[in-house]
Amino acid sequence: MQNSRRCISLLCATLQTHSIRLGIGTSNMRLLHRRNKKHETNVSALFKPVQVQANADAEDVGSELVGKLEKAELLKILNKFTQRREVKALCSENGLDSYLQQQAFGSFRRYCIEAENLPVDLHIIFSDIMQGAGHIDDVFPYFLRHAKTVFPHLDCMDDLKKISDLRQPANWYSNARAITRKIVFHAGPTNSGKTYHAMERYLSAKTGVYCGPLKLLATEVYNKANERGTPCDLVTGEERKFGISENSPANHVACTVEMTSVNTPYEVAVIDEIQQIRDPQRGWAWTRAFLGLIADEVHVCGEAGALELLQKICETTGETVEIRRYDRLTELTVEDSALGTLDNVMPGDCIVCFSKHDIYTVSREIEARGKEVAVIYGGLPPGTKLAQAAKFNDPENSCKVMVATDAIGMGLNLSIRRIIFYSLVKPTMNERGEREIDTISVSSALQIAGRAGRYRTQWEHGYVTAFKSEDLQTLKRILSDTPEPLKSAGLHPTADQIELYAYHLPNSSLSNLMDIFVNLCTVDDSLYFMCNIEDFKFLAEMIQHVPLPLRARYVFCCAPINRKMPFVCSMFLKIARQYSRNEPITFEFIKKNCGWPFKLPKTILDLVHLESVFDVMDLYLWLSYRFMDLFPEAANVRIAQKELDEIIQQGVFQITRLLKNTEANQNMQDGETMNYNVRRITHVKEPRMSSASRGRLTERLLAQGLLTPGMLSELRKEWDAQQQMPPKESADFGTESDDEDNYGGFKKTRRKRRK
Numbered sequence: 071m072q073n074s075r076r077c078i079s080l081l082c083a084t085l086q087t088h089s090i091r092l093g094i095g096t097s098n099m100r101l102l103h104r105r106n107k108k109h110e111t112n113v114s115a116l117f118k119p120v121q122v123q124a125n126a127d128a129e130d131v132g133s134e135l136v137g138k139l140e141k142a143e144l145l146k147i148l149n150k151f152t153q154r155r156e157v158k159a160l161c162s163e164n165g166l167d168s169y170l171q172q173q174a175f176g177s178f179r180r181y182c183i184e185a186e187n188l189p190v191d192l193h194i195i196f197s198d199i200m201q202g203a204g205h206i207d208d209v210f211p212y213f214l215r216h217a218k219t220v221f222p223h224l225d226c227m228d229d230l231k232k233i234s235d236l237r238q239p240a241n242w243y244s245n246a247r248a249i250t251r252k253i254v255f256h257a258g259p260t261n262s263g264k265t266y267h268a269m270e271r272y273l274s275a276k277t278g279v280y281c282g283p284l285k286l287l288a289t290e291v292y293n294k295a296n297e298r299g300t301p302c303d304l305v306t307g308e309e310r311k312f313g314i315s316e317n318s319p320a321n322h323v324a325c326t327v328e329m330t331s332v333n334t335p336y337e338v339a340v341i342d343e344i345q346q347i348r349d350p351q352r353g354w355a356w357t358r359a360f361l362g363l364i365a366d367e368v369h370v371c372g373e374a375g376a377l378e379l380l381q382k383i384c385e386t387t388g389e390t391v392e393i394r395r396y397d398r399l400t401e402l403t404v405e406d407s408a409l410g411t412l413d414n415v416m417p418g419d420c421i422v423c424f425s426k427h428d429i430y431t432v433s434r435e436i437e438a439r440g441k442e443v444a445v446i447y448g449g450l451p452p453g454t455k456l457a458q459a460a461k462f463n464d465p466e467n468s469c470k471v472m473v474a475t476d477a478i479g480m481g482l483n484l485s486i487r488r489i490i491f492y493s494l495v496k497p498t499m500n501e502r503g504e505r506e507i508d509t510i511s512v513s514s515a516l517q518i519a520g521r522a523g524r525y526r527t528q529w530e531h532g533y534v535t536a537f538k539s540e541d542l543q544t545l546k547r548i549l550s551d552t553p554e555p556l557k558s559a560g561l562h563p564t565a566d567q568i569e570l571y572a573y574h575l576p577n578s579s580l581s582n583l584m585d586i587f588v589n590l591c592t593v594d595d596s597l598y599f600m601c602n603i604e605d606f607k608f609l610a611e612m613i614q615h616v617p618l619p620l621r622a623r624y625v626f627c628c629a630p631i632n633r634k635m636p637f638v639c640s641m642f643l644k645i646a647r648q649y650s651r652n653e654p655i656t657f658e659f660i661k662k663n664c665g666w667p668f669k670l671p672k673t674i675l676d677l678v679h680l681e682s683v684f685d686v687m688d689l690y691l692w693l694s695y696r697f698m699d700l701f702p703e704a705a706n707v708r709i710a711q712k713e714l715d716e717i718i719q720q721g722v723f724q725i726t727r728l729l730k731n732t733e734a735n736q737n738m739q740d741g742e743t744m745n746y747n748v749r750r751i752t753h754v755k756e757p758r759m760s761s762a763s764r765g766r767l768t769e770r771l772l773a774q775g776l777l778t779p780g781m782l783s784e785l786r787k788e789w790d791a792q793q794q795m796p797p798k799e800s801a802d803f804g805t806e807s808d809d810e811d812n813y814g815g816f817k818k819t820r821r822k823r824r825k
């Protein structure tokens with residue numbers, strides 16, 4: 071039980087106890103700056119003291135030379151020493167602030183009292199002081215030696231600060247700086263032909279790369295280019311497809327922005343949806359692409375509000391921005407009345423919700439009125455999303471209404487006549503990692519509204535309205551606003567930088583290293599901000615007890631998984647454990663753990679679970695590109711994943727029936743599990759608990775749906791097994807790193823098999 075508690079507290083630490091949360095949006099950069107300042111005073115608390123072994127010398131030479139030390143006397147000297155003003159001043163001069171002083175004094179006192187034999191030099195100093203032959207301040211050099219062992223950063227603060235000096239990210243990309251790039255900014259509202267014009271240039275070039283925000287968009291470009299006779303490869307985190315063949319790379323590439331190569335020269339590069347550069351989580355990928363692409367022409371597409379920031383960044387690269395402005399190609403009208411009731415839904419309507427719970431409610435109610443619905447939300451597999459989009463777009467299909475989350479804001483081509491905002495508030499995570507409800511931003515409202523009346527679809531005049539009449543005025547106000555100009559672009563520490571940190575602080579956990587990095591780094595906050603590292607830290611802490619080399623640990627923590635999905639998280643942990651034992655993660659392993667062969671979902675809970683399984687397979691594929699030898703069965707996993715996508719598709723086609731079954735089950739069962747499951751689906755509606763009312767950690771995690779009973783028992787087993795394994799250094803560099811992987815600048819890591 072003790073072990074499992076520790077295991078759970080590990081998870082909890084991730085979820086609740088971090089003092090530093092960096093939910094940084096561009097709008098609160100000033101705040102960040104101040105917060106950084108504030109943290110400067112307690113950044114010391116991030117440095118965890120290293121335990122120093124007592125009895126450093128095997129033989130008690132000191133006692134032989136000058137006799138044994140009286141412990142009570144020794145304690146008196148130590149207490150006096152720690153209270154002396156001169157000593158405190160010396161401490162400050164040597165980088166020990168009051169927090170570190172307290173820690174180091176305590177550690178030094180314990181060390182001196184508990185040691186049976188002190189190092190001979192220290193022993194003699196104490197003996198001299200006791201006999202009036204030495205001064206109490208003479209202890210200081212020995213204390214400092216101890217303090218530097220306990221806090222190794224004292225000796226390398228300057229190095230650490232240098233490593234995390236992020237003031238000139240433009241200089242990280244010498245290949246891009248070596249050429250003169252032509253930067254073209256295609257600015258305009260949604261549906262104005264920005265991407266279209268950039269793509270025309272891309273397709274006419276000899277070589278080109280398209281960097282998009284979503285797999286679906288990259289896939290669309292890949293398909294379009296190949297259809298037009300321009301062979302094009304597809305590169306996403308989990309997939310590679312080839313326009314010609316695996317052995318002959320095409321001259322054109324369509325990729326997700328995180329996968330952008332900053333080592334390959336191109337004639338034309340397109341960076342789509344550049345306003346995402348301000349995204350608190352993913353912004354760093356756009357910054358990296360914008361600064362690092364080696365292309366004669368870099369075409370960026372997006373909101374006009376990004377222009378000033380891009381121009382300022384270009385001042386640091388010595389480039390100029392050519393601007394091409396576009397107007398919306400079709401008309402978009404905000405209606406004068408709200409929808410009021412779902413009875414008023416018409417063909418071509420898309421109701422946009424901001425929670426899955428609302429998606430379920432609305433689709434159920436529309437179907438109850440005898441109308442078919444297509445459903446799209448972020449968690450659905452790509453095949454399912456495309457199938458739902460195709461059903462809705464097909465003029466011959468009887469399904470004329472769509473219910474979607476803001477997942478449709480970017481990417482999919484949908485024939486929408488009218489967008490109806492079911493609500494104007496969206497649950498978000500604040501900077502402390504707590505859930506909050508926020509009114510949607512002007513930018514995202516315009517993106518979503520812009521989906522109506524798409525050029526060259528059956529509905530060329532778009533309409534927008536709200537579901538509730540009380541929201542209509544607010545919606546009108548939001549839509550008449552211009553999106554706030556972007557203030558800064560995201561940055562993220564690279565694996566190399568963290569590896570250097572680990573070299574200096576070998577006893578620190580990866581999560582701790584990230585915290586220290588973020589707190590010590592210097593960023594030019596008139597241009598950049600540090601991206602939120604909470605997801606990374608969450609994963610790092612979850613696998614902290616798993617013995618892994620640092621590089622591999624780093625790559626694992628970059629895996630794009632949703633930490634709100636307990637099944638995916640527990641599989642992540644299992645896979646990491648298997649990897650750490652150097653055992654291949656086979657298709658059999660996936661089948662056994664994911665319940666293959668898959669059955670059609672009967673309830674929404676089944677559907678949610680299948681979505682998690684899909685994500686686990688994505689995780690497998692993602693890892694398979696980074697650790698080829700231990701993930702050898704990507705091909706089989708891909709086939710099974712496709713099969714699963716089809717099963718999920720069928721489930722979503724019958725979503726109303728699943729909802730009915732779920733409700734019937736709910737009435738029949740009253741057990742804990744059911745309660746938990748329902749909460750899990752409706753988690754966005756849950757009120758946030760105050761810390762006082764949170765109760766036991768495990769219960770809290772279970773209630774929040776962040777831990778399942780099954781996962782809890784797995785964790786217990788994991789932990790018990792771990793206790794029986796020999797310990798291993800956390801900062802182990804036993805990996806070879808070779809070719810560049812392009813994921814955040816991290817190298818692909820092929821594991822050396824441990825003998």
Ligand SMILES: Nc1ncnc2c1ncn2[C@@H]1O[C@H](COP(=O)(O)OP(=O)(O)OP(=O)(O)O)[C@@H](O)[C@H]1O
Nearest residue numbers: 258259260261262263264265266267371520525526
């Ligand atoms: N000149 C054109 N000829 C033919 N089709 C066009 C032209 N311009 C745009 N389109 C089509 O109109 C639609 C909208 O264009 P596009 O996707 O380029 O808009 P966008 O400004 O990038 O919108 P968003 O901000 O939503 O990404 C696309 O289907 C595109 O193919």
Ligand SMILES: [Mg+2]
Nearest residue numbers: 264265342371
């Ligand atoms: Mg576009």
